Amino acid sequence: MSETTAPAPGHPAPAGEHHPALQHHFADLDQQREAASLGMWVFIAQEVLFFGGLFAAYAVYRSQYPAAFSAGSHHLSWKVGFANTLVLIGSSLTMAMAVHSAAVGKARRVVGFLLATILLGSVFLGVKYLEYGEKIRPCLGDGPHAGCLVPGERFDASVLHLEGAEAGHAQIFYSLYFGMTGLHALHMIIGIPIILAIAFLAGRGRYSPEYHSPVEIVGLYWHFVDIIWIFLFPLLYLIGAH
Amino acid sequence: MSRPVPESQPAHPRGHVVPVKVYLGVFLALCVLTAVTVAVTGYDFGPFNLIVALGVAITKATLVVLYFMHARYSPKLTGVVVAASLAFFVILVFLTLTDYVSRSWSLS
Numbered sequence: 001m002s003e004t005t006a007p008a009p010g011h012p013a014p015a016g017e018h019h020p021a022l023q024h025h026f027a028d029l030d031q032q033r034e035a036a037s038l039g040m041w042v043f044i045a046q047e048v049l050f051f052g053g054l055f056a057a058y059a060v061y062r063s064q065y066p067a068a069f070s071a072g073s074h075h076l077s078w079k080v081g082f083a084n085t086l087v088l089i090g091s092s093l094t095m096a097m098a099v100h101s102a103a104v105g106k107a108r109r110v111v112g113f114l115l116a117t118i119l120l121g122s123v124f125l126g127v128k129y130l131e132y133g134e135k136i137r138p139c140l141g142d143g144p145h146a147g148c149l150v151p152g153e154r155f156d157a158s159v160l161h162l163e164g165a166e167a168g169h170a171q172i173f174y175s176l177y178f179g180m181t182g183l184h185a186l187h188m189i190i191g192i193p194i195i196l197a198i199a200f201l202a203g204r205g206r207y208s209p210e211y212h213s214p215v216e217i218v219g220l221y222w223h224f225v226d227i228i229w230i231f232l233f234p235l236l237y238l239i240g241a242h
Numbered sequence: 243m244s245r246p247v248p249e250s251q252p253a254h255p256r257g258h259v260v261p262v263k264v265y266l267g268v269f270l271a272l273c274v275l276t277a278v279t280v281a282v283t284g285y286d287f288g289p290f291n292l293i294v295a296l297g298v299a300i301t302k303a304t305l306v307v308l309y310f311m312h313a314r315y316s317p318k319l320t321g322v323v324v325a326a327s328l329a330f331f332v333i334l335v336f337l338t339l340t341d342y343v344s345r346s347w348s349l350s
Contacts, residue, residue: 045327
C-alpha cells in the first residue's frame with residue numbers, strides 16, 4: 001500500500017522508464033489523465049445539483065409570481081449583464097487556449113492565457129461589485145433607503161413600481177438574484193487563486209504535452225462556471241419583453 | 243488494468259488536440275447567441291419567451307460542454323456522467339413543478 005514498501009519495480013513500466021508525474025497506482029499516463037478528468041466531471045455533476053436547488057426555487061417562484069419577477073428583472077441593467085456575459089465567454093476562450101497550449105507544450109503561452117483568464121474573471125467580478133454596490137448602498141445608514149434592493153425591512157419596492165403583496169414577491173426575486181449570482185461569484189473567487197497557482201507551476205515548467213491534467217481540470221471547472229452564468233443571464237436579466 | 247477506451251484518435255497519445263480554429267468558432271458562436279438572446283427580448287412570443295431564452299442558453303451550454311470542455315473527444319464514461327447529472331437535475335425541477343403548477347391555490 002505504501003510507496004516505501006513497493007518502489008519502482010512494483011508496477012509495470014510500459015515503455016522502459018516512466019514519466020515522473022505518473023502515480024504508482026495508475027498503469028500509464030492516459031489512464032491517470034482519464035481518471036483525473038472523470039473525477040472532475042463527477043464533481044461538476046454534483047455542482048449541477050448544488051446550483052439545481054436554486055434553479056428549482058427560481059422555477060417555482062417565477063411560476064407563482066411572474067409579474068414581480070418581470071418588474072425585478074426589468075430593474076437590472078441588461079447592458080451590464082450582456083457585457084459581463086461577453087467578458088466571461090472571453091475568459092472561457094482564453095482558458096480553452098491555455099489548455100490547448102499545454103497540450104502542444106507551449107509553457108509560456110499557458111501562463112499568458114491563464115493570466116488573461118484571471119484578468120477577464122476579475123473584470124467580471126469588478127462589474128458584479130459595482131452592480132451589487134448600487135443595490136446595497138441605499139440600504140446603509142439611517143436615511144430613507146430609497147432604492148434599497150436588499151431583501152428585508154429596508155427593501156424599497158417603489159423603484160420597481162410595485163406595492164402590497166407584489167412588493168414582497170419582488171423581494172423573493174432579489175433573494176434569488178443575490179443567492180444565485182453570489183454563489184456563482186463565489187465559485188469564481190475560489191477559481192481565480194487556483195488558476196493563479198497553476199499558472200505559477202506552468203511557469204516553472206511543471207506541465208508538458210504528456211502531463212498537464214491540472215490545467216485541463218481547472219479548465220473544466222472554469223467552463224462549468226461559465227455555463228452557470230449562461231443560464232443566469234437570461235433568467236435574471238432578460239425576463240419579459242424590453 | 244482495464245480502462246475506458248478513448249474515442250479519440252489513437253494517433254494522439256495524450257487525448258485529442260482541438261484546433262484553435264474550432265475554439266475561435268465556438269467563441270464567435272457564443273457571442274452571436276448572446277446577442278440573439280438579448281435581441282429576442284424585443285419581441286413578445288407570449289409563453290414561448292422562456293422557451294426561446296432557454297433554447298438559446300441550452301445551445302450555448304452544449305457548445306461549451308462539447309468543445310471547450312472536450313466532452314466530444316472524451317471517453318463515453320464522461321458522457322454517462324453528464325447525462326446522469328442532467329437527468330437528476332430534470333427530475334429535481336420537473337417533479338417539483340408538477341406539484342406547484344397543478345395546485346388550485348397559489349403560494350400567496
